Amino acid sequence: MIEMNVIENVIPCTDVVKLTPRIGAEIRNIKLSADLPEQTIAAINELLLEYKVIFFRDQGHLNDTEQERFSIRFGNASPYPEGTRPIFEIDSVGDLPTDIWHIDWSCMDAYPKISVLRGVVIPSIGGDTVWSNTAAAYRDLPPTLQRLADELWAVHSYPGSSNKIYTEDFTRPRIETEHPVVRVHPETGERTLVLGSYVAGFLGIPRYDSHKLCELFDSHIAAPENTVRWKWKQGDVAIWDNRATMHRATKDYGDQRRIVGRATIQGEVPVSVDGRQSIARFKFMEPRPG
């Protein structure tokens, strides 16, 4: 389905192909670059807010430097715990597992608002990424569970103390933040769920009950009607609103190599439905006391 769209007013012949009713659109006939006019960048941001994740094929002209230059048109580059590399390379050889639902760096207080991911080495088959619209997942909850979510706060931790992907490692810098489970999106005003693999537990809820509650919300996040799945080709670029989505990779490509490069743009400290801000317990690169 091709729709009339904001970007057509800026760049003629650019098409927006909606991929599912609730999330995702492919934007065709546009060459991404740092030199795009301001109104084009603003139009791309509008599309991002509407579709949550947008895809661009055939951007093989971008290298790490050009990807970074384009990405910072949307804001300041986000700091990385690993160092100051502009592009964070996610390599199937030896990297952290990414095949669990997560929000990029949600252990930080002002976690990234936008991620820009480029397919560098893509397996011939497999390695898709799936995104979920966390505003839709929230809207799908029955009102009683929405009210429960509105009140809940979760601890997001790296390295995690959770039963999920990370193991405790006291030699590494610790980053930990208390986030509301529901944040109000600073640009759209939508309520979105803030959960995923960095969650160590809910404040005031014992571990066992926290785990069950996570499963409950996860089932709405993973519901097929809230998700879109992208089959990568080399040179593809995906841009997502990290405040309104969660995502996961798919590890189904055996020992084929897969490398994607990601730039992230610094976000705002989340605000709960009752106007309270997330609280950083341990910040970027601060050593853990004790």
Ligand SMILES: [Fe+2]
């Ligand atoms: Fe990610």
